[in-house]
Each structure stands twice: as C-alpha cells, then as structure tokens.
Amino acid sequence: MSSTHRQMHLGVFVLGTGNHIAGWRYPGAADSFVRLDVVQQIARTAERGKFDLLFVGDGLSAQMGAHPSFLVRFEPLTMLAALAGTTTHVGLGGTASTTYNEPYNLARQFASLDHLTSGRAAWNAVTSSEPGAGPNFGREHPRHDARYEVAEEFVDVVRGLWDCWDDDAVVADHATGLYVDPSKVRTLDHKGRFFQVKGPLNASRSPQGRPVIIQAGSSPPGLSLAARTADVVFSVVQDLGEARAAWAALKSRMADFGRDGREVALLPGVMPVLGATEAEARDKLNTLQSFVTGDNAATMLRNRLGMDVSGFAMDDLVPDLPLPDTSHGFARAMLSKARRERMTWRDLHNLTGAARGHWVVCGTPVQVADTLQEWFEADAADGFNILPPYFPGGFDDFVDQVVPILQARGLFRTDYTGRTLREHLGLTRPAV
Amino acid sequence: MSSTHRQMHLGVFVLGTGNHIAGWRYPGAADSFVRLDVVQQIARTAERGKFDLLFVGDGLSAQMGAHPSFLVRFEPLTMLAALAGTTTHVGLGGTASTTYNEPYNLARQFASLDHLTSGRAAWNAVTSSEPGAGPNFGREHPRHDARYEVAEEFVDVVRGLWDCWDDDAVVADHATGLYVDPSKVRTLDHKGRFFQVKGPLNASRSPQGRPVIIQAGSSPPGLSLAARTADVVFSVVQDLGEARAAWAALKSRMADFGRDGREVALLPGVMPVLGATEAEARDKLNTLQSFVTGDNAATMLRNRLGMDVSGFAMDDLVPDLPLPDTSHGFARAMLSKARRERMTWRDLHNLTGAARGHWVVCGTPVQVADTLQEWFEADAADGFNILPPYFPGGFDDFVDQVVPILQARGLFRTDYTGRTLREHLGLTRPAV
Numbered sequence: 001m002s003s004t005h006r007q008m009h010l011g012v013f014v015l016g017t018g019n020h021i022a023g024w025r026y027p028g029a030a031d032s033f034v035r036l037d038v039v040q041q042i043a044r045t046a047e048r049g050k051f052d053l054l055f056v057g058d059g060l061s062a063q064m065g066a067h068p069s070f071l072v073r074f075e076p077l078t079m080l081a082a083l084a085g086t087t088t089h090v091g092l093g094g095t096a097s098t099t100y101n102e103p104y105n106l107a108r109q110f111a112s113l114d115h116l117t118s119g120r121a122a123w124n125a126v127t128s129s130e131p132g133a134g135p136n137f138g139r140e141h142p143r144h145d146a147r148y149e150v151a152e153e154f155v156d157v158v159r160g161l162w163d164c165w166d167d168d169a170v171v172a173d174h175a176t177g178l179y180v181d182p183s184k185v186r187t188l189d190h191k192g193r194f195f196q197v198k199g200p201l202n203a204s205r206s207p208q209g210r211p212v213i214i215q216a217g218s219s220p221p222g223l224s225l226a227a228r229t230a231d232v233v234f235s236v237v238q239d240l241g242e243a244r245a246a247w248a249a250l251k252s253r254m255a256d257f258g259r260d261g262r263e264v265a266l267l268p269g270v271m272p273v274l275g276a277t278e279a280e281a282r283d284k285l286n287t288l289q290s291f292v293t294g295d296n297a298a299t300m301l302r303n304r305l306g307m308d309v310s311g312f313a314m315d316d317l318v319p320d321l322p323l324p325d326t327s328h329g330f331a332r333a334m335l336s337k338a339r340r341e342r343m344t345w346r347d348l349h350n351l352t353g354a355a356r357g358h359w360v361v362c363g364t365p366v367q368v369a370d371t372l373q374e375w376f377e378a379d380a381a382d383g384f385n386i387l388p389p390y391f392p393g394g395f396d397d398f399v400d401q402v403v404p405i406l407q408a409r410g411l412f413r414t415d416y417t418g419r420t421l422r423e424h425l426g427l428t429r430p431a432v
Numbered sequence: 433m434s435s436t437h438r439q440m441h442l443g444v445f446v447l448g449t450g451n452h453i454a455g456w457r458y459p460g461a462a463d464s465f466v467r468l469d470v471v472q473q474i475a476r477t478a479e480r481g482k483f484d485l486l487f488v489g490d491g492l493s494a495q496m497g498a499h500p501s502f503l504v505r506f507e508p509l510t511m512l513a514a515l516a517g518t519t520t521h522v523g524l525g526g527t528a529s530t531t532y533n534e535p536y537n538l539a540r541q542f543a544s545l546d547h548l549t550s551g552r553a554a555w556n557a558v559t560s561s562e563p564g565a566g567p568n569f570g571r572e573h574p575r576h577d578a579r580y581e582v583a584e585e586f587v588d589v590v591r592g593l594w595d596c597w598d599d600d601a602v603v604a605d606h607a608t609g610l611y612v613d614p615s616k617v618r619t620l621d622h623k624g625r626f627f628q629v630k631g632p633l634n635a636s637r638s639p640q641g642r643p644v645i646i647q648a649g650s651s652p653p654g655l656s657l658a659a660r661t662a663d664v665v666f667s668v669v670q671d672l673g674e675a676r677a678a679w680a681a682l683k684s685r686m687a688d689f690g691r692d693g694r695e696v697a698l699l700p701g702v703m704p705v706l707g708a709t710e711a712e713a714r715d716k717l718n719t720l721q722s723f724v725t726g727d728n729a730a731t732m733l734r735n736r737l738g739m740d741v742s743g744f745a746m747d748d749l750v751p752d753l754p755l756p757d758t759s760h761g762f763a764r765a766m767l768s769k770a771r772r773e774r775m776t777w778r779d780l781h782n783l784t785g786a787a788r789g790h791w792v793v794c795g796t797p798v799q800v801a802d803t804l805q806e807w808f809e810a811d812a813a814d815g816f817n818i819l820p821p822y823f824p825g826g827f828d829d830f831v832d833q834v835v836p837i838l839q840a841r842g843l844f845r846t847d848y849t850g851r852t853l854r855e856h857l858g859l860t861r862p863a864v
Contacts, residue, residue, distance in 0.1 A: 017611075031604045034635070036516060059634060062632045064614060068611040071634060072612070072634065073634055077510055078516075079544065081514045082516040084514040104492065105532070105533065116510060116514045118468075138629060172456065174463070179456070179503070182496060195570055197568055197569070202502070203506075204466060204504045
C-alpha cells in the first residue's frame, strides 16, 4: 500500500429495496429485500465491478414506517452465507450487534462464514443504536457509552476466540488417526467485566486468520474502538472539510494504539445518482424524492436524530440540537450540514429521505468520478461505500459508468489480484 | 397422508468427516467438515435421492478428542444458508440451542433461511446436552429439567414471533408508497417466566408460514415438548420393540395436546453400511472399526453416558447405570442394548465409535431396504434419518443402491411433488 500506488477500496451497501428510502418505487427497481435472486444479482454486479466488499447492515427491531428494508430484511449472516457459493472474490460483510449477541455464537458464525467463503468474511461490529431493540431482548436498551464499554470487551473476546487455534492445528493424520494436534489449540479463559468465556472455539482458524472487522462509530468511544480494532471504517459525511478532519482523527488515534494508519480503510458512504447530463441526474433524484412519503422521512429523521421533531414547523430553520444517545454519526453530519447551509426542517426531511443521512453525489459519471477522486486524493477517504439508490439499475449504472473512469485513471483495480478480502484491502493476515 | 399411500420420509445427517467416528480415515472419504464443496456435493446427492431433508447437528464447545466433526465444524445456519442457492428442493435443517440463544435472534435466522430457500428451513430445537457449553457463555450449564422448562417457553416465543406478520402484510404499493399494511402486523408482547419479547420480528412471514420444527428429546420433558410443538422427531434406537413403543408413545402423547399423530414424522437415526454381499458389508464395518482410536471412543462414550467410565475393565459386563443429566436418548438406547445383549464395555465402546450410539444396519442393499421396510411397516418409524458412515461414498451407496429399491416397492417418492419441506412432509402450512 505505498502511497504512490494508493488505490481506492469500494464497497456496496446492500438494501434490497435500494438505499433511497423510496428507491423501490423507481421504475424497474427491486421492491423486496427478501429475495435471494435480487441479492445474487447485486453480488454478481459487485464482482463484475471488482468491488472489495458487499455489505449488509442490520437492525434488531421492526421500525414500522421507516425504510422498507429496515422493516423486512434478511438476517445478515444467513444472507451472506447464501452468497458464499455463488461468488468467488467479493468480500462479504455484515452487521452484528455487540449488545444483543453472545461472543461465542458470533465468533463461530463469522469464522464459519470465513471458511465457507475461503476468506471473504467481514464483521461490522455495532453496538445497536435503536432503542426498540431492548424490548425484543427483555432488556432496557443500554445507553451509548455503556454499549461501547461492552463492545470493547466483546470484540476482544471474539478476536481471542478466533486466535485459539493455530493455523496448522488440524492434522487429520490418516495413518495415526490423530485429527487435531492438542498442543496447537488453547482455551481463552477470558474473565472480564461483562463476559466469561472459556473457549476454545469449535472452529479451526479461518482462512483470513481473523475475519475482517468493520466499525462505523464516530463518537469518541466509537472512534477509540475503531482505531484500536477495525480493519475497515464506514463514516457518514456531508462535507469535505469534515471528512478530512475525520480521516486525520482516525489515523492519528490509531497511532495511540501503536497502529499504522494504513492498516485501516476509511470508507465514507455515498449515494451516486447518475445521468447522461447533470440535469438528467437531477431529474432522477427529483423523481426519487417525489416518491418519499412524509411518514417515511419523518420516521427516519426521528430515528437518526433520536428525538421527536414533529413539533417543529417545516419551514423553520433547524436549530442547534444536542447529539442523541442513539447514533452520533448521522446526527452530527446532518445537523452540521443543516447549520452550515441554513437548512429548514423540510430540507432536512428531504436529505434524510434520500440517503438516510448519507452523502448524495448527483451528476454525470465524470462528475461523480471527479468528486470521488477529489475526496480520495484530499485524504478524506481511502475509498467509498457505495449506496445505490435502487437495485439493480442504480448499481449497474455506477459499475458500468463510473468504475471504468476510476480504472482508467489508475485509481481502482481492473481485476482482482488476491482471493481474500484481506488481500483486496492490502492487509496482512494476522499471526496467532 | 392416507395410510394406504403412506410413504417414508428420509433425511441425511451431515457431518463432514462422516457419521462414523473414524469415517474420515476410510479410503476416498472427505476428511474435513469445513469445506463448502463437500457439503454442496452431499446436498446434490440428497436431491438426486429425492430426500426430504438435509440435516446438520451442532454443539457449543470444542469436545477435544471426540468425533472430529464435533470439534471443527461449520455453524449450522451459515452452512445451510450457503446451500440455499445451490439446491432447489431438499429441506435444510439445523440444530440451534434454546439454552444459549436469544429467541429474537434465532427466530430471525430461521425465518431468513426460510425466505432464502423459498420454504425449506427446519430448526432442530435442542436444549444442548454438553456441560462444556456453559463456560463458553459465562454460565453454569443448567440441569436437564431446567433446560426443558426454558425450551418450552423459548419455542413458544419463536413461534409467536413467526406469527406476528400476516401472509399479505407486505403490500409494496407503488402507487401510494405504502410498503407494509400496519393492520396486518402485530407485536407479540410476550412476558413469561424466562423471556420478555415485544416483537414484531423484522422479517415478513416466511414461505412455510413457520419453518419446520424438529426435536429429538426422548426424556419425559423432551417427549412433551416434541409432542406439543414438533413437526419432525429424531430418535435413537437399537431395538424394534423399543422403537415401536417410542413411536406409539409419541403419537399418543400428541393426542394430549389435541394433535393428530400423523402431523409428526418420527425418524430414527440409522447408519447403513452396505456391501455387494453381507460379508463385504461386514468387512467394511470392520475396516471402519479398525480406524477407531481408544481415545475417540472413550471420549464419545463418556459424553454419551455423562460419566467417566474409565474405571471399568474393558471385559466387564456393562452394569445397570442411572440416566445422565446430559442426553437421555443415547444413554437409554445404549444401556438398554447393553443389558439386552449382555455387552462388555469393549462392545459398548465399539458401538459408540461406530455410529455415536445410533443404530447400525449392515448388509446388502436388499437387506438394508428390507430392514427399513420392516420397521416402517411395523409402526416403529415414519422414515429414517440416514447417517452415512463417511462422505461422499457412504451416502452415494445408499442413494444409488437402497433408494431405488424403496422406490420400486412404492415406499418412497420417485420425484419431488412439492417445493417446500412442509409439502415433502405432507404437512399443512400453518395459519397465523
């Protein structure tokens, strides 16, 4: 990963009904997130586009009225595993919660996915921002900082379980009948504040050594966890200056943990809306926005800001508001943009409806490629997590129209050179 | 399912290294349980054989020294999901614990698998018999009866979550933008002794209405749970008389819950060892048995009986012993056979090493078919869970040599007539 040959890393954020809240209403778009053929087609397109990663988020409650794919969705591990046999190169990453899982179960599932994919699994470790999750688990949803305290230990336990087996512990010696060399398997014997886990895992060391770890926290504890443990970081951005500052903050924080900043790929989320002309792209975005119902946008905005904002008049300017206890990333990026651009609540509703608070880049393929290149070269990003507004067309457009430009400019691979996700990302395979 | 056309149901029990404890040492056998191509081949063979079900068990600890596939294994949900896209008809069933999972997570995973497979998912609800699981979850492993008390409520919560959505709740109305009809989705609001779960699930109702539920408990609480909630029951048998009694007991117990005995398929586990002649089959079994190491068999026997039996001399007769707190099914079948046949500890070691305590039928294809037919027609079984001693050859032999005989006798389907597992089993799709 020398800086002279620094290349972008690209992920695709999969929501079956599209990342735009009303993408499913776009002519020709898929309108279900529980159809295997839809996600298989997305995966094939990701491999055609030589993407590093296919990513699926998750939630642990049915958020009635919100984005349709937040309401009716595949469970990520099963969805990703279903793609194992029908893909060959693209990394397969999914969200799983450190608040509502057992580390032993989660470590097994991702190790299993890594075996099934010959080294393409990635875990997005989230603390779960939705308060609605708690009642589905008989618990009060923990507060933000408390969730991160658990997450720190949870991630350590999972990594520890992945490290219980030496690479060569399974000998399967036909002559002697020895299957596992017991001297190459260790218990973990973790006794922490939140977890006690003996181990070892009942899975041998997986092809990547450890599955790739993704994080998306942007609060101070989120940044710490990412800087200490992540291989890939997703971020919510709306402004180049803020993105550059966030990039520098992450890389600098990594140094506190003795890590080189190049060991993490920071991938801001971006929704590309493409047209043959800028006007055509604007028209497409306007069409998508015309499909947003007031209820959808209001529910999404309430969830993102962690407060009921229905008391505000739509034409009032968005005031200064405190960060919520749910998710800091979206709220900070959106409120900051609202202040910067003197947005009304109506503007903020529209912004939320479009890309759920993520950055929207609207224009011709060259304009979009120019913007991505600018951000990449300004040290605001190591690549991007692409959020097509709808599937399959919105993703096809990016892969067929923007990726070739990035490739021609030497910014993105023209073919896979590795087989594992770690290899795509230029990361070393961790030693036990 | 009229009795004049009663047909067998067949499952295949998948352990990558074979069901025989040393099957992996057989010439040509697969010797790993973490290879996707191996399980894909098994799945293709199951569909060639028109099997109802492909089944994978599970455990929550690495049982060092035991069966190799108990030590290094795929996590079942991810393994089954990986088969979703490369199979079309066979049911895909896997074990998941009611003791070490959250019902909300588990309900989602199986609903997701049912969507991914267009209606072929099955959950084997187990309470986890291994004491070694507890320390991996920071808990003391609960006692047998306590585990079943939790399991009763756990299964109800999962079924309740599956029932939160009407079949037609997702409307995806492109004209109005209404995605879900909120009047067709309900919370569960379960407040029980062990679980409080609000719901609804964030998954629409799955193709089978509810994934198929499998159970394998044979203790009084296990029998109750199976009689009340199961669609398929696995059993451990060694004797026709005992199997007939167990079959009658299950069907009779179902009546206590207002269910018709035909609503459950009872499938005893059986390991077929085939040869062109009976002597050839015996030789094959002897070859397999010669591969068993003393350690393997002793570990397996200790686990099955729930006690350390190393103090007994190998040539002593097996005495009367109490049933363990771990798993009753295996211990009861094995101890009963040992008494009936005046077996020594050496004999019991050999029996355990062969099929982990399951029934072994050794002979020509016609002899094996005869035996299965006899049991089926004697109301000792509604079909069988086939445990090939090794893969792929041991399963190929059964599918190519025994299945055609069963088909020619009108005992087993010659092609699939349905698409979902419920349809294969002749079960109705449950109403909400």
